[in-house]
Amino acid sequence: MGQTVMEKKADAAGTTAATEWRPVNSGQTSPAEGLNAAQYVLKQLAEWGVERIYGVIGDATLYVLDEMAKQNRIRYVPCRHEEAAALMASAEAKLTGKLAVCMATSGPGIVNLMNGLADAAADKVPVMAITGQVDTAKMGTRTKQYIDQQRLMGGITAATELLAHPDALPETLQRLLTEAVTAGTVAHLSVPRDLWRMTVKGVTAGYPAHLHQSMQVPNDPVEKAAALLRQASRPLLYLGRGIASAAPEARELAELASAAVVTTLPARPLFPNDHPLYAGGLGQAGSEAASVLMAEADLLLLLGATWWPDDYAPADVRGTVVQVDAAREQLGMGHPLHHGIVGDLREVLPRLIAALRQGQGGAGTMAAPPDRAPWAERIAREAKAWKAAITEEAAKDGSPVPPQRVMKAVSDAAPEGAVLCVDTGDHTLWFDRIFQAKPGQRVLVSGRWRTLGFALPAAVAASLAEPERRVLAIAGDGGAVQTLMEFQTAVELELPLVLLIIDNGAYAMERNRMEGAALIPLGSAIRNPDFAGVAEACGGKGYRVQTAAELEEALLQSLQARGPSLIQVRTAPDRVPHTKL
Structure with a gap:
């Protein structure tokens, strides 16, 4: 309990008045920097490493925009649409792993943000959304652009708060930022317009490094995983986006264990696509080899992967399933699990490799038994057949250009280290089927949310966040129109990105599924504009x-x-192939 002091007051007659108790620190002035709420938010974000805020101007954010113009630590990126601003923040967080921020005004502004924020939430990346709100005196009334923002955002964000007083800002903002970066999620703060200019009682605090201190995994779970892997005759590694920080270790483990390797789409560049152990991606867009080998494996080791498509993953998993992921809630999600490890792959994989080597007396390759030579031959045979099939597909020619040939051209042209931002649609499947990644490349997609319009905003964000990379966006004609005017944003920012639009005059994925099920494909046809002409009208370069x-x-x-x-x-x-409703 806190200490108190007792004060006795004497009345005029010298008698003792009633005793008063108060805390020893009562009346002391709390430290403050004299910042208003807008200045405080910007300073706090900068101290957490935020370099950009993506947004669209509006009445309820004018004061914070004014303050942003007076400083040079955070760059404001003016977008054409709030959805694109949120998608840019989501893409930046996916690419860098760091907190990204977007901003919008009240009413229509925050509503437009929601699709992009849902993408970030679905793919579990840290994004902070800041929105203006109507004046406090107008809250709960029928004034223009008022909506209960916390109810609106409740289904998307992990935490959403309304700032009710400027003195609450230090604790509220710190908690929301902490939630976003530690959980890899979306957090949201509403600030009424009249509060932006009010002075905040409190000081900003920098990013506390302990938030990303990795927790040490006990030896027993790692030793058990090593023992299971050591005993397996037909092991397979299934790699997801979470392996990005430990890709070299994943390769070393695969080679040490003679394990087949299958990847999700975002993880394609994280393992050499020409490696003899690589069997391709998983799913309709993936390889038949991946599904065959997963069904035959007697041990499946999932590393940073959560995508488990029922039609292409084994329906009856015969092998032992081991999963390693930093997020404990991901373990066993949608698939069987026999042994799980909660931990950072950068810390777990070296220990797993060491345990394997120690178990075989320090040898550099797995000892027999088990004899993995038949499994290695099986992997090579399936992978070779798969690669021959897609090589033949990619050689198709004609006008209009076959989509397989388009993706082969992209694969050949994209340099090492490039960022490829892939929209959602039929072309996504062709990309995953044909594309062969080069070292250092990254693939950004709208993974679980699968929204149209992702590619171009993602390319803008990638170009800003990592300007030393070449950036290529690939979009279908149905997705391109959703956020096409962000090409004007790219022109104004002088970003050397490339937007490739697959023009087949249709929502092809939906059309093909409907036709395959003998349905009338109503609404699937698209009458496209002259996209190249639009690019030139915006001040960029257009090719047909x-x-x-x-x-x-x-x-x-x-x-x-x-x-x-x-x-x-x-x-x-x-x-x-395999298209169905």
Whole structure:
């Protein structure tokens, strides 16, 4: 309990008045920096490492925009639409692993943010959304652009708060930031317009390093996983986006264990695609080899992967399933689990490798038994057959260009270290089927939310966050129109990104599924604008191509340009294998 002091007061007659108790620190002045709420928010974000805020101007954020213009620690990125601003923040967080921030005004502004924030929430990346709200005196009334923002955001954010008084800002903002970065999630703060200019009682606090101190995993779970892997005759590693920080260790483990390797789409560049142990991706867009080998494996080791498509993963898992993930709630989600390890892969994998080596007397390769030579031959046979099939598909030619040939051209043209931002649609499947990643590349997608319009905003964010990389966005004609005007944003920011639009005149994935089920594909046809003309009208470079040779030349020129380029390629209506409703 806190200490108190007793004060006795004497009345005029000298008698003792009633005793008063109060805390020893009562009346002391709390430290303050004299900042108003807008200044405080910006300073706090900067001290947490935030470099950009993506947003669209509006009445309820004018004061904070004014303060942003007076400082140079955080850059404001003015977008054409709030959805794109939130998608940019989501993409930046996916690429860097760091907190990203977006901002919008009240009413329509916050509503427009929601689709992009849902993408961040679904893929579990740290994003902070800050929105203006109507004046406190107008809260709960029928004033323009008022909505209960906390009810609105409740289904998307892990935490959402309304700032009711400027003195609550230090604790509230710190808690929301902590929630976002530690849980990898979306947090939201509403600030009434009149509070932005009020003085805050409190001081900003920098990012506390302990938030990302990794917890030490006990030896027993790692030793058990090593023992299970050591005993397996047909091991398989299934790698997801979470392996990004430990990709070299994943390769070492695969080679040590002679394990087949399967990846999710975002993890494609994290393991050499030409490696003899690599069997491709999992799912409709993945490889048949991946599904076959997963069904035959007697041990499945999931590393940073949560994608488990029922139609392509084993329906009856015969092997032992071991999973390692930093998020304990991901373990066993949607699939069987026999042994789970909660931990940072950067810390767990070296220990797992060491335990394997120690168990075989320090040898550099797995000892027999078990004899993994038959399994290695099986992997090589399935992978070779798969690669031969997609090589044949990618060699198709014609005008309009077959989508397989388009993805082959992208695969050949994209340099090492490039960031490829892939939208949602039929082209996503072709990309995952044909594309062969090069070292250092990254693939950004709308993983679980799968929204249209992701690619271009993601490319803008990637170009800003990591300007030394080449950035290529790939979008279908249905997705491109959702956020097309962010090409103007790219022009104004002078970003050397490339937007490739697959022009097949349809929502092809939906059309193909409907036709395959003998449904009338109402609403699937698209009458497209002249995308290349739009790019040129925005001040960028536009290309219209109808052959593979024209596409290859346009990609070459675009990837060397200093500003943004758009390539519109007429594409044949080929149907992805295994398409069904």
